Amino acid sequence: MTTYTAIKSNGLARILGSLEVRMLGLALVLGVILSLLSPYFLTQNNLLNILDQSVVIGIVAVGMTFVILTGGIDLSVGSVAGLTGIVLGLALQVMPIPLAILAAAFTGGGIGLFSGVLIAVFGLAPFVVTLGVMAIARSLAYIFSGQTAISAIPYELSNIVYTSIFGLPANVLFLLALYALAWAYLTYTKGGRTIYAVGSNAEAARAAGLNVLFYSILPYVISGALAAVAITFSIAQILSADPLAGNQMELDAIAAVVIGGASLYGGRGSILGTLIGVIIMVMIRNGLNLMSVSPFWQGTAIGSIIIVALLADRLINWRSGR
Amino acid sequence: MRAGSKKDPQDMSVASESTVRQAMLAASDIAKRFGSTQALAGANLEIQSGEVHGLLGANGAGKSTLSRIISGHIRHDSGSITYRDKPFAIRSTRDALRSGIALVAQETSLAPDLSVLENIFMPEFGTRGRLSYSDLNTRAHAILSRLGHDHVLALDTEVRRLSAAQRQLVEIAKALALDANLVIFDEPTSSLSPSEVDSLFDIMSRMRNDGCGLIFVSHRLEEVLAITDRVTVMREGKTVAGNLDTSGLAQGDIIRHMVGKDLGAIYARRDPVAPASAGPAVLEVRNLAAKPAVRDVSFAVRRGEVLGLGGLIGAGRSEAVEALFGLRPRDGGTIQMHGKDINPRTPAEAMRLGIGLVAEDRRAQNIVPDFTVKENLLLAHMGMRNGVGLGYGSRQVKITELLTRLGLPPDRLDTSLLTYSGGMQQKVIIARWLLVEPTVLILDEPTKGVDIGTRSSIYAILRDIAEQGVAVIVISSDFSELLGVCERVVVMSDGLSIADLPSSVLTEEKLTLLAAPRTSTERNVQFLQSVSKEFAGTAFWALLGTEELICLGAVSSVDAPEIDLAPGQAARNDQTAIPQALAKRESRFVPEPDKAVATLLLPMRNKRGHDLGWIGLSVRNDRPLPDADEIAIRVATLTNAEAPIGVDQ
Numbered sequence: 001m002t003t004y005t006a007i008k009s010n011g012l013a014r015i016l017g018s019l020e021v022r023m024l025g026l027a028l029v030l031g032v033i034l035s036l037l038s039p040y041f042l043t044q045n046n047l048l049n050i051l052d053q054s055v056v057i058g059i060v061a062v063g064m065t066f067v068i069l070t071g072g073i074d075l076s077v078g079s080v081a082g083l084t085g086i087v088l089g090l091a092l093q094v095m096p097i098p099l100a101i102l103a104a105a106f107t108g109g110g111i112g113l114f115s116g117v118l119i120a121v122f123g124l125a126p127f128v129v130t131l132g133v134m135a136i137a138r139s140l141a142y143i144f145s146g147q148t149a150i151s152a153i154p155y156e157l158s159n160i161v162y163t164s165i166f167g168l169p170a171n172v173l174f175l176l177a178l179y180a181l182a183w184a185y186l187t188y189t190k191g192g193r194t195i196y197a198v199g200s201n202a203e204a205a206r207a208a209g210l211n212v213l214f215y216s217i218l219p220y221v222i223s224g225a226l227a228a229v230a231i232t233f234s235i236a237q238i239l240s241a242d243p244l245a246g247n248q249m250e251l252d253a254i255a256a257v258v259i260g261g262a263s264l265y266g267g268r269g270s271i272l273g274t275l276i277g278v279i280i281m282v283m284i285r286n287g288l289n290l291m292s293v294s295p296f297w298q299g300t301a302i303g304s305i306i307i308v309a310l311l312a313d314r315l316i317n318w319r320s321g322r
Numbered sequence: 323m324r325a326g327s328k329k330d331p332q333d334m335s336v337a338s339e340s341t342v343r344q345a346m347l348a349a350s351d352i353a354k355r356f357g358s359t360q361a362l363a364g365a366n367l368e369i370q371s372g373e374v375h376g377l378l379g380a381n382g383a384g385k386s387t388l389s390r391i392i393s394g395h396i397r398h399d400s401g402s403i404t405y406r407d408k409p410f411a412i413r414s415t416r417d418a419l420r421s422g423i424a425l426v427a428q429e430t431s432l433a434p435d436l437s438v439l440e441n442i443f444m445p446e447f448g449t450r451g452r453l454s455y456s457d458l459n460t461r462a463h464a465i466l467s468r469l470g471h472d473h474v475l476a477l478d479t480e481v482r483r484l485s486a487a488q489r490q491l492v493e494i495a496k497a498l499a500l501d502a503n504l505v506i507f508d509e510p511t512s513s514l515s516p517s518e519v520d521s522l523f524d525i526m527s528r529m530r531n532d533g534c535g536l537i538f539v540s541h542r543l544e545e546v547l548a549i550t551d552r553v554t555v556m557r558e559g560k561t562v563a564g565n566l567d568t569s570g571l572a573q574g575d576i577i578r579h580m581v582g583k584d585l586g587a588i589y590a591r592r593d594p595v596a597p598a599s600a601g602p603a604v605l606e607v608r609n610l611a612a613k614p615a616v617r618d619v620s621f622a623v624r625r626g627e628v629l630g631l632g633g634l635i636g637a638g639r640s641e642a643v644e645a646l647f648g649l650r651p652r653d654g655g656t657i658q659m660h661g662k663d664i665n666p667r668t669p670a671e672a673m674r675l676g677i678g679l680v681a682e683d684r685r686a687q688n689i690v691p692d693f694t695v696k697e698n699l700l701l702a703h704m705g706m707r708n709g710v711g712l713g714y715g716s717r718q719v720k721i722t723e724l725l726t727r728l729g730l731p732p733d734r735l736d737t738s739l740l741t742y743s744g745g746m747q748q749k750v751i752i753a754r755w756l757l758v759e760p761t762v763l764i765l766d767e768p769t770k771g772v773d774i775g776t777r778s779s780i781y782a783i784l785r786d787i788a789e790q791g792v793a794v795i796v797i798s799s800d801f802s803e804l805l806g807v808c809e810r811v812v813v814m815s816d817g818l819s820i821a822d823l824p825s826s827v828l829t830e831e832k833l834t835l836l837a838a839p840r841t842s843t844e845r846n847v848q849f850l851q852s853v854s855k856e857f858a859g860t861a862f863w864a865l866l867g868t869e870e871l872i873c874l875g876a877v878s879s880v881d882a883p884e885i886d887l888a889p890g891q892a893a894r895n896d897q898t899a900i901p902q903a904l905a906k907r908e909s910r911f912v913p914e915p916d917k918a919v920a921t922l923l924l925p926m927r928n929k930r931g932h933d934l935g936w937i938g939l940s941v942r943n944d945r946p947l948p949d950a951d952e953i954a955i956r957v958a959t960l961t962n963a964e965a966p967i968g969v970d971q
Contacts, residue, residue, distance in 0.1 A: 189710050193697065200692040207649060207681050207688065208754070209670035209705025267692035 020261055020273045026309055027280050034287035041290055048169070050279065050286050055171045057252050058278045059230035061260075062182050063223030064253040065274045069186075070219050071199040071266025072119060072126035076111070077227040077253055079137035081246030084108045084228035086141045089150035089241030097157055104228040111137060112224025116217030130220075134250070141243040149242040157236045171233050183271045191215060199266025255306050256281050280305075345404075346371045346535040347392065347423075347504055352401035354387055354559075361387045362398070366561040367554055369504060369535040374526055376546040376553035376568065377539045380580050380834060384559040385539045389506045392537075393425035394418030405504075419445055423504045424497030432489055432496075434482035438462075441481050442495045465498045466491075468532070469525045487518035494525060505529065506537040511545055512636055516841050523549045541634055543573045543838050547932040555579035572933055573835070573865065581831045602661070604793040605677070605762045610655035612645035617817035617844075619655070623762065623793040628784055630808030630825070631797045633837045638817035639797045640682045643764045647679045648672045659761075673706055676761035680751055680768060682797070688751045689739055695750060696721075696735040702754045717757060724753045727786075729779060745776025752783060763787065764795040769803065781807055801833045815839045818847075820875070821889045832892055835865075835872060842934065843875070846926075849937070849960055850877040857948045859941035862887050866923075866936050870894050871904065874935060883919040885940045900940060907936075909954060911947045918943045922950050924957040934961065 035042040060077050067074045084104040091100035111133060118129045163170040186192035194215040197205035206212045227246070235241050260277030262269025284305060288298050347369045354362040362384045369375050379385045391398045394412045403410035405421065412418045418425075432441045440447075442465070443458050462477055471491055475484075481492060490510055497505050507526070511519045526536055526549055538550055546553060547568060555563040555576065563579040603622035610619040615638040623629040631639045644650045646657060648666040657664050659675055666672035669679070681687035690698055699721065700714055707713050725732045728749045739747055748768065755763055765784070769777045784807055788794045798804045804811055805825045813821040813836045820843065821836050840846075850861040854877045862876040864887070873891045885899040895904040903912040903921035911920040920943045926934040937957050941947065 188712060190704055190707060190712055191710070193704060193712065196692060197690050197701065200690045201686070203687050204690050204701070205705075207647075207669050207679065208701040209668075209673040210701070211670065267690075 020270060020276065023259060023261060023273060023276045023280065023309070027276055027283065030280060030283055030287070034283065034290070038287065038290040041287060046286070046290070048172070050282050051172045051175070052169065053286065054278050054282045055175045056230045056234045057249065057256065057282065058175050058275065059178060059226050059233070060223075060249055060253040061256040061274050061278050062178055062271065063219070063226035064250075064257050065182070065260075065262060065269060065271055066186075066195060066219035067126075067223050068254070068257050068262050068264060069195050069199045069266060069269055070216055071202075071264075072216075072219065073130065073254065073264070074112075074115070074220060074223045075127065075130040075250050076115065076133040076137055077223060078246040078249035078251075079134045079141065080108050080111050080224050080227040081231040081234075081249055082243055083111075083137040083141040083144070085231040085235055085241040085245045086145045086150065086243055088228070088232055088235060089153060090144065092154055092157070093152065097154065101229075101232055104232060105225045108228030109221045109225035112220040112222065113217065115224070116220030119220065120213055120216035138243075145241070145243040147243065149240045151240045153235060153239040153241065155239065157232075158239060159236075161233060161236045171236075174233075179271060179275050186271055191218070195219060196267055199268075201267070252281060255302070259306055259309060280309075345369065347403070347405045347410075349388070349392065349403040349410075350401060352388065352391065352403070353399045354384075354391065354396070355399055360559060362391075362559040364560040365401070365556060366564050367392075367537075368565060369537060371503065371535050372530055372533045373551040374530050374536045374538055374549050376550035377537055377556070378541075378546060378553055378576060378580060379556035383556040383580070385556055386508060387559075388556070389425060389508055389537065389539055392418075392504075393423055393506055395425070416445075419500050419502070422500065422502045423506075424500060424502035425506045425508060426490065426493045426497060426510055427508050432481045432492060435480060437478050437480060438475055438484070438492055439477040441492050442499050444496065445500055461499065462495070465495045468498065468528065469495065470528060471525075485518075487514050487522070490514070490522065491525070494529075498529075503533065504535045504537070506539065508539045509541070510538075511540065511542060511841070512839075516845070519545065519841055541838055542841060543576055544840050544842060544928070544932075544934060546576070547571065547573070548928050548930060557582055569930075573838075574867065577831060577835050577838075581834050603658075604660060606658040606661075607642075607646060608656045608658075610642060610645060610657070611653040612641055612650050613653050615641035615817055616645055619814065619817070619819045621812040621819055621822060623795055625793055626788050626791050627810065628788045628794045628796060628808045630804040630811040631795060631814060632801060632804050632811045632833055633799075633814035634839065635799055637814040637837065637839070639814050640766050641817075642814070643679060643766060643795065643797065644681070646672070647677060647764065649679075649681075670705060673702065673758065673760070678702070678755035678758065678760035678763045680748075680755055680763070680765040682766035682770070684744070684747060684751065684771070688754075689747060691738070691740055693739065694736050695739045695742065698739045699735075699750055699754050699757065702758045706758050720757060724756060728753055728783065743773070743776075745772040745780075748772050748780065749776065749783075752780070756787065760792065762793045762795065764797070766797045767799065768796065769798070769800070777803075801830045801837075804833070805830065813837055816843060818843060821891075823888075823891070827892075832872070836874075840874070845960065846937070847875050847877070849956075850875055853937075853939055853953065853956075854879045854882065857939060857941055857953075858882060859939050860885050860887070862938045862940075863926075863935055864938060865933075866895075866904065866907075871898070881942070883917070883940055883942050885919065885921075900938075903938070903940075910950045911941070913943050920947060922948075922953060924954050926957060926961045928961060 040046055060081065064074060064077065084107050087107045088100055088104035091103045095103070115129050115133050118124045119126050161169060161171045165173055186195065194205065194210045197210055198212050198215050202212050231246055234245065256277035257269065257274050258264065258277070259280055260269065260273030260275070262273065281302060284302055285298060288301055345368045349365065349367045352362050352365040365384060365388050367377065367388060377385050377388070390396050394415045394417050397413065412421060412423070433444065439458060439462050442462050443453070446453060459477065466475060469491065475488060475491060481489060484492065494505070510522060514522060529536060538546065540546055550568045552565050552567055553571065553576065554561055554565060557580060562582065602624065604625050606622040608620045611617055619642045621629065633639050641650065645652045648668045648671055664675050666675055666677070690701060700717060703717060704712060722732055730746060730749055739750060742750065752765070752768065768780055772780065784794055784796065796804065796807055805828055808825055810822065810824050811828055811833065812819050813833065815837050816839045846863050850863060854861040858879050858881040860876060860878040860882040862873055864871045864873045871893060873887045873889055875889050876887045887898065895901055898904060899917065900914055900919065900921045902914050903923055906912050907923050909924065911922045913920040919940050921938055921940040923936050923938045925936050928934055939953065
């Protein structure tokens with residue numbers, strides 16, 4: 001309700017823009033504070049480190065953005081990452097690296113298709129479906145892995161992370177390219193705009209001849225496949241596939257998307273906002289690590305910042321909206 | 323007001339026949355304003371105990387607003403209400419229930435997951451103290467037996483598993499559990515089958531005999547005549563006729579009060595029917611069904627024509643066009659476009675075939691709130707488009723041209739559509755469809771919530787696009803708008819298309835009379851079909867006045883004599899093909915002097931003797947005539963079926 005009043009007075013473009021701008025401002029303020037608190041923060045190594053740490057969660061957050069834009073939610077990404085990691089680990093024993101990565105991505109996409117069909121065709125609640133899939137995927141990950149991590153990962157896989165192009169590591173370049181691609185898709189294609197329209201008013205979208213069914217399912221497929229891609233980058237770094245990997249990754253991804261200004265009711269949000277959200281999250285964690293804050297306090301810190309940031313935004317909207 | 327009404331002879335008769343009846347509730351000069359709309363001004367209503375009082379009026383006359391004021395849902399701005407000789411002090415529904423006033427609404431207020439018993443006593447859950455279930459059980463049985471339905475309805479059934487009629491029964495029981503003695507029924511019969519209506523009326527007469535005052539809000543004139551003792555008619559927020567005695571009323575009287583003009587006026591003019599654009603039909607719909615709202619709808623629209631779909635709210639018009647457009651599944655019927663069968667199952671398919679639909683609910687079905695004006699404008703374009711990109715650029719010239727034509731600001735395309743006024747939003751939605759250049763454009767209530775200025779420019783747009791060769795279909799509940807804009811009107815009622823007439827022979831009054839839903843329509847038309855087939859004649863159902871008739875249904879068999887009567891047609895008796903029969907109205911076949919046709923006319927009456935119209939059968943005179951008495955018995959059986967079945971008084 002309040003968001004609509006805000007739109008009425010300010011105009012849609014301004015609100016979308018301004019939330020991103022505000023969050024970008026928050027990121028800069030955090031950066032300044034952290035660089036004052038820790039001399040190591042603003043070093044080139046550390047900044048590259050932040051980007052590197054953003055890769056896995058950043059990739060998952062792209063899929064999550066697609067899902068949340070349609071008004072859905074995908075709680076299964078963490079478990080799907082765990083399961084597809086195991087699939088990758090097993091596939092690497094029998095096939096070349098590119099095929100193994102494809103196998104993992106197809107597994108993730110297939111699981112997303114399953115959730116998407118249940119949600120869009122049978123009208124089940126996204127929360128419940130993906131909660132169920134989350135449990136199934138994690139359990140299958142344990143069964144397929146035999147309850148232990150697969151450490152026989154070929155060393156060559158790490159090339160997808162450590163190959164340097166134009167002075168940037170390949171995984172960071174991949175992340176930036178993925179965001180550019182997702183942004184272009186959501187902004188300039190029929191499919192991308194349909195995803196927004198489905199989340200904003202599915203009935204109107206259907207009445208205007210848009211393929212609501214297809215574009216309600218597609219985001220879950222993308223989300224599942226990207227979970228597999230994300231865990232591939234993670235495995236490439238640690239050269240081990242753990243059935244427990246990706247635990248609670250969905251919460252980080254959802255938090256990043258929400259910090260980036262997306263509405264959980266769908267229709268509103270941007271891929272650029274999500275990138276800023278991811279960086280804010282990683283930056284906080286990185287800064288706290290630099291200051292040697294106990295990892296047990298980090299959850300409190302990140303949770304508080306999410307809540308305070310969103311509350312501040314809502315209060316600003318209230319004031320300007322009335 | 324009361325002093326004035328005492329002079330009314332009809333009011334006198336009520337007063338004399340009843341023993342010391344006094345008004346239970348008297349509302350006078352009630353006014354209520356919603357924003358800029360004056361919903362009520364000068365509304366009066368007087369209810370006595372032990373009566374069923376009909377509250378009638380066209381769409382938007384203020385019946386519901388008045389009902390909601392009396393039941394405490396909203397508060398009136400001015401005017402006085404006395405309830406049981408005390409000033410009305412009801413400020414909430416809770417107050418109303420405590421004083422014994424209950425509203426039984428069309429959409430029931432029951433909790434679907436709770437049992438019948440829990441629903442009946444739901445208001446008591448809000449009171450302090452423990453409730454004894456065995457006590458409630460006994461009371462529920464007492465209430466249901468008072469309604470004549472004990473042991474018919476299991477008290478532990480979940481309400482979601484009940485039929486519409488059973489839910490209504492629970493709603494009534496809920497009112498009785500609170501000792502309500504003034505109960506308002508707002509369109510209670512619209513979702514009920516004829517036999518369920520009978521059993522509801524049975525319950526209502528029991529309540530009346532127990533001394534309750536009942537208000538019956540309805541569009542259904544047959545039912546109003548069947549159950550009410552007195553009626554009050556409202557028009558444009560005002561009471562135009564108060565406390566009319568039902569026994570002295572005919573359908574025509576009520577319509578006359580509802581539309582405020584003399585019914586006779588509609589017969590004065592019988593313009594020659596203009597051969598409306600004689601081109602072939604672009605879109606032809608036959609026997610379309612999408613249950614439950616759409617049962618049998620047929621119409622055709624030609625190139626360059628503006629066709630109206632008229633009827634009351636709930637007649638199934640929106641549902642019919644949504645079924646046509648692929649927005650809801652169809653159960654039957656054929657759709658032809660340019661003479662070829664089409665079968666659109668989704669809006670996208672319908673659009674590719676050249677159909678466009680401006681849906682009724684602007685906010686829910688048309689606007690994408692998070693999109694800019696431009697993206698909303700281009701939504702249907704995007705839906706039509708093959709390929710990956712948006713193709714917005716290619717439409718820029720066309721957009722600018724359209725915006726100028728529609729008088730919309732071309733420089734505000736990047737703002738939210740929600741910043742536009744209702745009228746401008748509607749224009750943008752219409753422009754959305756014009757942009758994809760449909761062959762058939764359907765507009766469902768295009769001027770709903772739109773200011774007067776925009777209204778006339780929307781009418782101009784409609785005429786404009788029709789002139790460019792688009793076949794336009796307009797749905798509207800505003801009959802004067804329909805007659806002003808459309809060349810031809812198809813009237814729908816209760817999911818059936820019942821008349822198809824050029825606007826030139828229609829008036830608001832005639833439309834109102836035709837659109838009034840009749841519970842008996844389907845049964846009567848079936849009867850006409852069987853009779854016409856059996857006796858190779860033309861069977862018709864008409865309201866007969868002394869000078870004129872309105873035909874409500876007509877069916878001809880292959881071999882039937884031509885008597886030139888079509889549903890919805892109004893004619894002077896002496897100008898029809900069967901003047902002799904209409905003048906004599908004897909219970910035998912009356913031959914016309916110079917034609918080879920004989921006609922039998924039989925009256926249909928409800929059990930209280932009200933005229934429900936006449937059934938006529940015209941057959942050829944040159945062969946043996948059917949047995950008039952046998953047909954008379956069948957007509958009598960037909961109306962007797964309206965009497966409650968299994969009523970134990």
